[in-house]
Structures are given as structure tokens and as C-alpha cells.
Amino acid sequence: xxxxxxxxxxxxxxxxxxxAVIIAGLIFVGFQxxxxxxxxxxxxxxxxxxxxxxxxxxxxxxxGMARIAAARKMLxxxxxxxxxxxxxxxxxxxxxxxxxxxxxxxxxxxxxxxEDFDPNLFVTFGNHEFDASKxxxxxxxxxxxxxxxxxxxxxxLDFTKCPSGAGFGEIQxxxxxxxxxxxxxxxxxxxxxxxxxxxxxxxxxxxxxxxxSGTEAADALDRASYITAAKRHIATLxxxxxxxxxxxxxxxxxxxxxxxETLGESGPDLIIGGHDHTYxxxxxxKGRFIYKQTADALDVGVHTLTKTADGISHDxxxxxxxxxxxxxxxxxxxxxxxxxxxxxxxxxxxxxxxxCLADAMGTTAIDWQLEELKNRESETAIGNWLTETIVxxxxxxxxxxxxxxxxxxxxxxxxxGLLGSGSLRLNYDVPKGYALQRREIEELFPFPMEIxxxxxTWGAVKSQIEHGLTLKGEGGWPHLSGASISYVPASTGxxxxxxxxxxxxxxxxxxxxxxIVVANLYIASQGDGYRWGLCQSLPEGTSCxxxxxxxxxxxxxxxxxxxxxxxxxxxxxxxxAANSAGAVGPTSFTPKMTVVGP
Numbered sequence: 001x002x003x004x005x006x007x008x009x010x011x012x013x014x015x016x017x018x019x020a021v022i023i024a025g026l027i028f029v030g031f032q033x034x035x036x037x038x039x040x041x042x043x044x045x046x047x048x049x050x051x052x053x054x055x056x057x058x059x060x061x062x063x064g065m066a067r068i069a070a071a072r073k074m075l076x077x078x079x080x081x082x083x084x085x086x087x088x089x090x091x092x093x094x095x096x097x098x099x100x101x102x103x104x105x106x107x108x109x110x111x112x113x114x115e116d117f118d119p120n121l122f123v124t125f126g127n128h129e130f131d132a133s134k135x136x137x138x139x140x141x142x143x144x145x146x147x148x149x150x151x152x153x154x155x156x157l158d159f160t161k162c163p164s165g166a167g168f169g170e171i172q173x174x175x176x177x178x179x180x181x182x183x184x185x186x187x188x189x190x191x192x193x194x195x196x197x198x199x200x201x202x203x204x205x206x207x208x209x210x211x212x213s214g215t216e217a218a219d220a221l222d223r224a225s226y227i228t229a230a231k232r233h234i235a236t237l238x239x240x241x242x243x244x245x246x247x248x249x250x251x252x253x254x255x256x257x258x259x260x261e262t263l264g265e266s267g268p269d270l271i272i273g274g275h276d277h278t279y280x281x282x283x284x285x286k287g288r289f290i291y292k293q294t295a296d297a298l299d300v301g302v303h304t305l306t307k308t309a310d311g312i313s314h315d316x317x318x319x320x321x322x323x324x325x326x327x328x329x330x331x332x333x334x335x336x337x338x339x340x341x342x343x344x345x346x347x348x349x350x351x352x353x354x355x356c357l358a359d360a361m362g363t364t365a366i367d368w369q370l371e372e373l374k375n376r377e378s379e380t381a382i383g384n385w386l387t388e389t390i391v392x393x394x395x396x397x398x399x400x401x402x403x404x405x406x407x408x409x410x411x412x413x414x415x416x417g418l419l420g421s422g423s424l425r426l427n428y429d430v431p432k433g434y435a436l437q438r439r440e441i442e443e444l445f446p447f448p449m450e451i452x453x454x455x456x457t458w459g460a461v462k463s464q465i466e467h468g469l470t471l472k473g474e475g476g477w478p479h480l481s482g483a484s485i486s487y488v489p490a491s492t493g494x495x496x497x498x499x500x501x502x503x504x505x506x507x508x509x510x511x512x513x514x515x516i517v518v519a520n521l522y523i524a525s526q527g528d529g530y531r532w533g534l535c536q537s538l539p540e541g542t543s544c545x546x547x548x549x550x551x552x553x554x555x556x557x558x559x560x561x562x563x564x565x566x567x568x569x570x571x572x573x574x575x576x577a578a579n580s581a582g583a584v585g586p587t588s589f590t591p592k593m594t595v596v597g598p
Contacts, residue, residue: 043185044075047301048293049086049250049274050126052093052446054107054335056296056321057428059439063297065107066332067321071300072111073328080120082183083111086274086292087126087196087250090144092425092446094439095342100132100140102147103338109149110334121150122181124194125157126250126274130202131447135162136541138171145171153194153248155179156229157205163540168205180233182242188307191242193233193268195249197275198222200526200543208232219529223255227262234268244305244312247271252474253282253290260285270314272301276473277372277427279318289314295372296427297321361436361576362584368430370444376421377472381589383419383479390451390568391417391481394518397561406455406514414503414515416461416482418468418530420523422475423447436584441573449568451559452524452548454532459511462501464530469496476528480592488597499596520568521545524556532556 048068056064075081089108090101112118133141145152154177159168171177180193198206208228210221230247237245247268249256256273264286271290279299283289293301304315319325347356368382369375375383395415406413426444430436461483468478470490486500502508509515523530525544534553535544548556549565559566576584 041186041188042078042304042306043080043082043188043190044078045082045084045190045246045272045301045303045305046072046075047084047086047272047291047303048297049272050088050277050293050295051085051104051297052088052091052096052128052425053296053443054093054095054103055339057298057426061323062428063321064327064332064335065111065297066327066329066335067325068297068300069111069113069328069331070326071302071319071321073113074326075302080185082185082190083118083121084192084246084248084272085121085123086248086272087124088128088274088295089123089126090141091128091131094346094442094446095338096131097446098342098346101129101144103342105144105147106338107331107334109147110331113328113330115149117149117176119151120183122153122192122194122248123148123150124153124155124248124250124274125196127197127199127201130199133168134201135167135204136165138162138166138168142168142170145174145177148176150176151181152177153180153192154196155193155233156195156207156226157202158207159205161205163204180237182237182240185305186307188243188305188312189241190305191234191237191240191245192248193230193237193245195226195229195247195251197251197255198225223258226251226255227259230259230268231263231266234263234266243307244269247273250274252276253280253292256290257282257285260288260290269312270303272303277376278473281316291316293318357437357439357442359438359577360580361438361441361573362579362582364430364432364434364436364585365583365587366585366589367432368434368585370424370426371429372427373473374429375424375427376474376477379591379593380479381586383421383424384481384589384592385586386424386568386572387417387419387479387481389571390419390520391415391518393451393566393568393571394453394516394559397559397566406516414458414482414509414513416515416517417480418465418517418519418523419479420468420475420520420528421477421479422528423449423520423522424479436576438573438577441569441576445569445572447522450521450549451566451568452519452521453557453559454517454519454524454534455555456515456517456532457511458501458509458513458515460532461515461517462498462511464517464532465501466496466498467529467531469498471528472496474528476523476530484592484594486594486596489595497597518559521548521558524548 054065056062072081089104095103159172183190208225210224234245245268249271253276256271260267273290273292276292277295279294280292291301293299299318299320302317306313343357347354366381369380425446468476469487471477484502485498488497490496525548534556535547538547547553549558
């Protein structure tokens with residue numbers, strides 16, 4: 001038999017080579033598909049909260065938007081990154097006082113290094129988003145939302161509920177404001193909803209408030225509303241196919257914990273929270289966890305969700321954004337541009353020389369403990385000194401004599417000073433011998449610090465200090481002057497308890513003894529839950545602070561000199577500038593608070 005073998009031509013060889021390449025490619029793709037099926041898929045989430053300064057703290061040595069952007073860029077090497085901010089971005093800060101949040105919106109818009117809308121950045125509203133806005137003057141917040149190239153989450157705020165006028169209505173209909181959202185990541189549908197804690201400035205906007213029966217405390221009613229709102233949005237997210245649900249909350253830790261405790265398996269799979277300004281991992285509570293990062297982006301959270309055959313697992317890592325953490329150069333340049341423009345305008349507006357924020361403000365004689373863990377849960381030298389300062393100012397410059405202002409107090413009334421720690425916002429310790437600049441004092445007091453006096457009783461002073469001591473870790477924690485106390489700290493489910501409270505000379509007045517409490521106007525006007533029996537019924541649109549300032553409260557006045565309200569920040573700036581070559585502030589520390597019991 002003759003077999004004729006055909007010798008392949010060049011073209012036929014090429015055909016066979018092409019076929020071989022195709023087959024090899026198909027085999028490779030097949031192996032890759034099998035590999036993808038066999039390996040778990042993961043999604044990366046970058047989390048943060050309570051970021052006030054675009055350049056970070058310590059003159060830019062820690063935190064800052066440039067370090068956050070660098071961290072995001074690094075994580076994006078793994079794939080898409082979901083970025084969650086748990087509220088408080090627009091205020092308070094030195095730049096925020098001038099730009100009403102525009103500086104932070106611009107920096108957050110550029111966090112992805114693009115001018116386009118960022119579909120992976122979600123921010124919940126914090127209470128300080130409303131510092132420059134209320135129903136009667138909503139424009140600052142409206143402008144911030146309008147300029148935001150990212151999504152705001154608002155799961156328990158109805159911006160149409162202002163008592164009268166247009167109010168915040170534009171925010172309610174904005175395309176980038178939603179109660180919840182679903183993001184597709186690594187084969188998972190991740191649901192997110194936002195919650196904001198109730199504060200008097202925008203209380204009319206809160207949804208899901210239960211009808212009061214007259215016996216519940218206000219905080220219990222608020223907590224019930226947060227739980228109801230969360231339950232409502234979680235049910236919707238599950239119905240829309242969410243595989244994993246995150247509560248992005250700006251609530252106190254106790255409220256976040258109550259949410260998980262009450263809802264259990266019907267609750268969110270994870271809470272990313274803000275407001276407490278301190279890193280924390282709380283849980284497990286019914287198998288779920290709460291995570292919060294330190295304020296001012298001293299650290300950020302990296303959460304990894306992995307889809308496996310058994311469900312979705314969660315892992316966590318904390319990234320420290322200290323001095324050695326990399327910065328994104330483009331974001332830092334944008335930050336520097338804002339700082340330069342601000343300083344020029346700030347100095348000109350104050351009629352000071354160019355570069356005034358570097359003006360010498362004296363040298364610290366002892367350590368100032370202003371890092372928030374210390375400032376918000378312990379007694380400090382700088383806190384006591386500032387409180388003693390306002391008491392002295394009130395004694396020297398009281399607008400009304402003691403006999404008319406506090407009738408039974410006599411010619412030398414008992415004066416007690418009280419400052420809320422949330423008014424002091426430097427958020428880092430200043431060591432002994434530190435050469436202060438004007439910028440530190442401006443950043444220490446981002447809010448006006450008008451001084452007010454309240455005529456009350458010794459028994460009321462005791463109960464209100466107990467209230468403040470229960471707020472450990474929060475802005476209402478008290479710095480104290482004019483009284484010494486021994487107390488049992490608050491624990492889960494209990495309030496702090498003062499077992500002994502005396503005047504500086506060691507005496508304990510009767511509960512009905514009249515006392516003048518000197519405080520910053522925010523605390524005097526019921527801020528942070530302090531209750532002095534003022535402002536029980538006010539005309540619509542009138543705040544308690546305005547009523548005190550205008551003389552509408554018989555038992556409270558602002559302290560004036562030459563017709564001008566005395567402001568602690570202005571007093572400190574003037575004193576420190578006058579002593580710029582010497583030691584300023586406290587020179588010693590005598591504790592007034594003693595912890596007893598467990």
C-alpha cells in the first residue's frame with residue numbers, strides 16, 4: 001500500500017500553531033476559572049470618623065487627608081476599596097470656622113485623586129455637620145452637600161421637617177443623599193445605612209421618634225428611635241438582596257451597643273461608628289462588633305470581607321497614620337494650598353502680620369494633657385487652669401452684683417467653675433517647655449467660648465457634676481474649679497455617684513445654699529445634657545444660648561466687660577501674647593477629683 005504524506009506548507013504550519021495557541025489559552029483560562037472558583041473573594045473597606053483638620057494634628061505631623069489618600073491608594077492594589085466615614089467632617093476646626101466645611105468637602109472630593117463623582121465614598125451626617133447650619137439658616141450645610149462628589153447617608157433625618165420655611169429641603173431631594181445604599185464588591189452585595197445622634201440644634205429633623213409617655217428619659221426615647229430606624233432600613237436592604245449589612249453610625253457607644261443588643265440577628269452584621277473620638281472594638285454583642293477609629297485620622301480601619309462557601313467572614317486591621325506614614329503628594333499640595341490661602345485671609349482679617357499663625361504665644365511650664373482619651377475622662381492641669389480662669393473673670397467682671405443676680409448668696413457667693421471637655425479640641429498632649437504658636441491656641445478653641453453664670457444651688461451643682469462624670473469619654477466630661485469631689489465612677493447601667501463634695505476650704509454647704517456656676521455658654525445653655533432649670537419655654541427659633549445672652553433667663557447671665565461678652569479664647573490669646581517670651585498657662589497641678597469605690 002502506498003501512502004502519500006503531504007508535507008505541510010508554511011501557511012498550514014501557521015494554522016496549526018494558531019490552533020495550538022488557542023487551545024493553550026483555553027486551558028489557561030479554564031485553570032484560571034477553576035482557581036477563581038476555589039479561592040475566596042474579598043472586599044476591602046477603609047473606615048474613619050471625626051476628622052476635623054485637613055492637615056492632621058501637631059502641625060501636620062500625624063493624620064491628615066494626604067496620609068488617608070496614600071493608604072487608600074495602597075489598598076486599591078488589592079482591588080476596589082469602599083471608603084466609609086462615620087461623621088463629623090465639616091466642623092469644628094480653624095479652617096472650618098472660615099469656610100464652613102468647604103475645605104473638607106474639597107479634600108474629600110479629591111480623596112480618589114479625581115474630580116469626578118466618587119461612587120465608593122460614603123459619609124454619614126455627624127452632629128457637627130450642623131455647627132454652621134440650622135433650620136433658620138441652612139445654607140452652609142446645603143452648600144456642602146451640593147458640592148460633594150460622594151454620597152451622604154441619612155437614615156434617620158428628614159430634612160423637610162423644619163418647623164417653618166424652606167429649611168434643609170434641598171438636601172432631602174439631593175441625588176447624593178440617601179438613607180441607605182448597596183455596593184457590589186467581590187461578588188457580594190454590601191448594604192450600608194446611616195444613623196445620626198439627636199441634638200437640639202436639629203432635633204426637629206429626627207425620624208422614628210416614639211411618642212413620649214412622660215416617664216422615659218430623653219436619651220431612652222432617642223435610643224428607641226435609632227433602633228427603629230435601623231430595623232426599618234435593614235429589612236429593606238435584606239429585601240433588596242444585601243448579603244452583608246453595615247451600620248455607618250454617628251452615635252455614642254452606648255447607643256451602638258443597645259442597637260446590637262436589641263436587634264440581635266435582625267441587626268447589622270457590623271457597625272462602623274463615630275462620635276466617641278477613641279479607637280474601640282466593642283463586642284461580640286449577639287455575635288456582632290462595633291469598630292471606631294481615633295479622631296483626626298491618627299488611625300484608620302481596614303476591614304476585609306471574604307465570601308466563602310460558609311458565608312461572609314470579617315477581618316480587621318488598624319493602620320496608624322503617624323509621622324512615618326506616607327503622604328500622597330498631590331493631596332498634600334492641595335492641603336498646603338488651602339492652608340496658605342486661609343492663613344493669608346485669617347491674618348489680614350485680624351489685622352495681624354503675614355504668617356501670624358506662627359506668632360509666639362509663650363512656653364508651657366508643665367505638661368498639658370489634651371489628647372482626647374485624657375481630656376475626656378480625667379482631670380488635667382490645663383482643664384483646671386482654664387476653669388479657674390473663667391471663675392476669676394466672672395468674679396471680676398460680673399454684669400450684675402451678687403445680691404441682685406443670686407439674692408441669698410451674700411457679698412461673697414460660692415462660685416463653682418465647669419467647662420465641658422468637648423470645647424477643648426487640640427487632641428494631643430503638649431509637653432513642658434513647648435514653644436506655643438497662635439495656631440495651637442486657635443485650634444484648642446474652635447468654638448466661641450463666651451463665659452456665662454448661672455444662679456443655682458449646691459444640691460444642683462452636685463447632681464450636674466454627677467451627670468458630667470457619667471459622660472466619661474464624651475465631650476460633656478467636666479473640668480472643675482471651686483469644688484473638690486470624691487466619687488464612684490459610672491459603670492454599665494449606672495451613673496457616677498459623688499460621695500463627698502466640698503468647697504475649697506473643706507466645708508460642705510447645705511443642698512439649698514445658693515451657688516453661682518460659671519461655665520462656657522454651651523454648658524450653661526443645657527449643652528451635653530446639663531440641666532440648670534433654664535429655657536423651659538422659648539419662642540420658636542430662639543435658642544437657650546440666645547435667650548441667656550439677651551437677658552431672657554432670670555437665673556443666668558453672660559459675663560460682660562465694657563459691654564462686650566467675655567470670651568475665654570480671646571482672654572487666653574491676649575494673655576499669652578503679652579507673655580510670649582515667658583511661661584504661660586498652669587504652673588502646677590492640684591487634683592480636685594478623687595476616685596473611690598470600684
